[in-house]
Amino acid sequence: MKTNKGSLSRRHFIRQTGLSGIALTVGASLSASGKTVVTLIGGPAPAQELVAWISIANTGRVTIMNHRSEMGQGTSQAIPQMIAEELEVHLDQVSVLFAPANPEKFGPQPQEGSFSVRGWYEQLLRIGASAREMLIRAAANQWNVPVSDCHAAGGEVIHRPTGRKLGYGALVEAASALSPPENVVLKNRKAYTCIGKPLPRQDIPAKTNGTALFGLDKKLPGMLYAVVERNPRFRGKVKHFDDSKAKAVPGVRQVLTVQRAVFAHLYEGVAVVADSLWAAMQGRKVLTVEWDDSGFDHLDSDRLAAQMRENLTKPASSETVETALRGAAKKIEAVYETPYQAHSCMEPLNCIAHVQENGIEIWGPIQEANWIQADLSERMGVPKAQVTVHMTFLGGGFGRKAFTDYPHEAALISRAVKAPVQVVWTREDDMRMGPFRTGAFYACKGGIDENGRIIAFQALTAAQWIGQDWTPEPYPDPKPLGDNTGTMEGLSSPYYKSIPHYSFGGVGTRAPIPVMWWRSVYASTNAFACESFIDELAHEAGKDPLEFRRNHLDDKRYRAFIDQLEAVSGWPTRDKKTGWGVALTECFGSIAGHIVVVARKPDGNVKIDRVIALIDCGWYVNPDIIRAQVEGSIVMGLGAATKHAITFKDGKAVEQNFNTYPMPRITDIPRIEVHIMENDEKAGGVGEPGLPPFAPALCNAIFDLTGKRIRTLPFNLDAV
Known part of the structure; x- marks a missing residue:
């Protein structure tokens, strides 16, 4: 997939992560002098974000946000494993959640170009180390001892001379009021206890017992279902359609033309919206569409x-x-020839969109949350801050689910029917519509x-x-x-x-x-x-x-x-x-x-x-x-x-x-x-x-x- 080479300096990265709490939010900004200024924006809470990636409950349970999609490549293990190493917690003390699209808070979030570790490992290590140092300082302040006499291990801060200990849960509120350190010392690789080890992936049990949430598993109250009859010739237009038989199918609510943006072109189709996926699919089967396929080559x-x-x-x-x-x-x-290929992910494309007057929410197997957020903002005329993109697990991506067309199509249908809609692509839709790997x-x-x-x-x-x-x-x-x-x-x-x-x-x-x-x-x-x-x-x-x-x-x-x-x-x-x-x-x-x-x-x-x-x-x-x-x-x-x-x-x-x-x-x-x-x-x-x-x-x-x-x-x- 395309490579995003954008990166943030350590200091800028820390400043942009919004050092914060779930209710006690600590925002980081710059003063005129260039120093970090910490402001409190909220009140006490039972669990608090210490930095954008890390929340700690008073029980000591740590939640680490994964700002990248998880399509089987292991980001939901690798990213927490990096942060946990420098934070000094064991992975059995950690829960992992997907971060919503928020480039201001999490930086660029594309899942492309094999970039998750190689593009972010130094920043993520420093995030964990910065949080660790804030917790250590909070403990040293409470004990009134030098910071140098304290160290962290296993989710606790330990005072070396006396052996006294304080768990992270007891320290997080005080730590969240501190400024992030200007410099942190990262571990030598020889000192790693977590990184470099074949630790079991935390997403595997959920994926094997059926509790993992993929795009098709997500449901919303009042959600409708849609399938789309799309022109198999890619750039053809809808000339006319007859929906009389489709509307006669029990459960079918509405039939409408819809577009999706594929690069610089708008591809057209006819959506059948219903109370159930089965009804939508049955309505599509009896839909009659006449296409206008003029103006482009019909290649073989x-x-x-x-x-x-x-x-x-x-x-x-x-x-x-x-x-x-x-x-x-x-x-x-010599001459060599290679063919076109489909992505053929085991999970076909799908997306839930809910378009309301005050914003847009998207749920689904999203490979590139930032890009989809920005694209919908521009195309739908909604401020980017009011476009929320929620990532679920992906059943494969390979670049296809980084594209913006399928959320755009879902958003247009949701806006037209004024309800949350899950658009589901059949296997045939997914395979024949492209985009493809070029021959x-x-x-x-x-x-x-x-x-x-x-x-x-x-x-x-x-x-x-x-x-x-x-x-x-x-x-x-x-x-x-x-x-x-x-x-x-x-x-x-x-x-x-x-x-x-x-x-x-x-x-x-x-x-x-x-x-x-x-x-x-x-x-x-x-x-x-x-x-x-x-x-x-x-x-x-x-x-x-x-x-x-x-x-x-x-x-x-x-x-x-x-x-x-x-x-x-x-x-x-x-x-x-x-x-x-x-x-x-x-x-x-x-x-x-x-x-x-x-x-x-x-x-x-x-x-x-x-x-x-x-x-x-x-x-x-x-x-x-x-x-x-x-x-x-x-x-x-x-x-x-x-x-x-x-x-x-x-x-x-x-x-x-x-x-x-x-x-x-x-x-x-x-x-x-x-x-x-x-x-x-x-x-x-x-x-x-x-x-x-x-x-x-x-x-x-x-x-x-x-x-x-x-x-x-x-x-x-x-x-x-």
């Missing part, structure tokens, strides 16, 4: 692929690359010298670029090579920097098909082409693929990484009866490497025997979360490589459910080993970097076993 996959292949020929090749290739001992070219085509060329080193490498791509739909204006002429840096995720590996002549660029393909972020964004397709081509160059040079990559690495971190990947996989001991493939990628601040091992089944077909994954995400919180995310990425990558794709016919998505867009089954999943690098690097992402290396590593392994190069995804593993 063959035409779209032909257009992308043609676009590969439009940009001029790099002159320096062409000059270098003329002097190469060997040179090769992408790549033309690669490269050359090696007489010593087997790469002297030139060029990759051109033709794909829909996400940014093209932010404006309805025609897309510009082909950009120069390297101009569109937004499509370069996964192409920053240091061994490219060792290549004397390297270039990457391409052409944006224009189409009415909506495209957006999909787990790891362009890295998922870029890596397939480029890491497959690196393997082809290694073969042409007669070099071992792993050693070939090592020989193009000057970076110490990368060399340590590839040494560790070799060691944990047993690469030097591989036998001739199996095929081994490797791929390395870097995106979202982390390095990931996969080695895939394939073998022949008794019937002669190829099977994936095992996958060995290594991730270097630098500083990390919970190793179990990392392993789960990498495993999930591999399974998702397996589906995209060998199982499913979205195709188009006459301007419509063909695949509409899992019968034609099959998911990997448990019998398809090989043994997966996930290893984590230990080093002192800054925190990187985890949720996305584990996906891009899989497809090229798999295809490289198949070549090692069979001699057959796979350059087009998806492919049928049983047909290799």
Whole structure:
């Protein structure tokens, strides 16, 4: 997903968190001198927020707010685990709640670009440490002893000389009246008792016993239900509809046209609103809609692929690359093709909206609360402070639930019917409407010298670029090579920097098909082409693929990484009866490497025997979360490589459910080993970097076993 690089300084962050209490609210602001001024805004309360993230009851129970969405990636564990470490509380003393959209209080809240830990760990550690120091000072003041004689542990402040103790619950009111410390000392990693440990996730029991609240579980008094018949051709308009049969269905209240904003375009549909979801769905079945599909292309996959292949020929090749290739001992070219993909979250889209005269409230599986708050404020003409966005658990997101279209549509329906409404997308709605991951085509060329080193490498791509739909204006002429840096995720590996002549660029393909972020964004397709081509160059040079990559690495971190990947996989001991493939990628601040091992089944077909994954995400919180995310990425990558794709016919998505867009089954999943690098690097992402290396590593392994190069995804593993 897109990366939000916004961050706050520690001091500004503390000032903006609104040091506060549930009823005794302590607001932080700046005086003319620049010092923090604390003002009391309320009265005593049984439980108080010490800082925006932390509330403490008089029983000592701590509530930590998770300001990020939780869609399985572990923020509801990792964020409390970071804060609890410096706050000096055990996680069994902690409850976790989702924070509502409030950028002034919680800072940016997007769940994108694997940014939750890597973008916020230092600030969140300081939040916990600042609260701890305020509690320690409150205890020292009560005992009339030096602060230096006190320390915190297990939710208590302890006076070292006497052993006296005060629980946080007894101290929070006094602590909330203190100014936050200007500087705090964070723990050394060796002193951690919480961070770095595989502590059990607190959301797992709720998700297994049915008490976790997902979007579809939320109910409001007087809530109605709506489903929407949307034009399957994306940009078509409603010409006419006949709702007579729909209104005859018991429980159907109203039928109305509705829009939703998809980037710069307004997509139209007809909503059926009813007392129950069943009634709304039955009403939709008998609704008759006539569409106006004029004014845009009704593309099919063959035409779209032909257009992308043609676009590969439009940009001029790099002159320096062409000059270098003329002097190469060997040179090769190859074209790679990757398909459109749906997000296919296990939980389809849904959203509750309640629009009233004094504001808007939203509940649902929201991946990007701030953006949705700001978008609704602008589109509905409501001050941002009067738009409240409540996050529930998400049954998957992968970028799709960061988008603003489905809350916008729900808000328009709620405003029209003057009641809270839950809009539910069926599986077919969710899969065929998009936005999708774009298909992408790549033309690669490269050359090696007489010593087997790469002297030139060029990759051109033709794909829909996400940014093209932010404006309805025609897309510009082909950009120069390297101009569109937004499509370069996964192409920053240091061994490219060792290549004397390297270039990457391409052409944006224009189409009415909506495209957006999909787990790891362009890295998922870029890596397939480029890491497959690196393997082809290694073969042409007669070099071992792993050693070939090592020989193009000057970076110490990368060399340590590839040494560790070799060691944990047993690469030097591989036998001739199996095929081994490797791929390395870097995106979202982390390095990931996969080695895939394939073998022949008794019937002669190829099977994936095992996958060995290594991730270097630098500083990390919970190793179990990392392993789960990498495993999930591999399974998702397996589906995209060998199982499913979205195709188009006459301007419509063909695949509409899992019968034609099959998911990997448990019998398809090989043994997966996930290893984590230990080093002192800054925190990187985890949720996305584990996906891009899989497809090229798999295809490289198949070549090692069979001699057959796979350059087009998806492919049928049983047909290799």
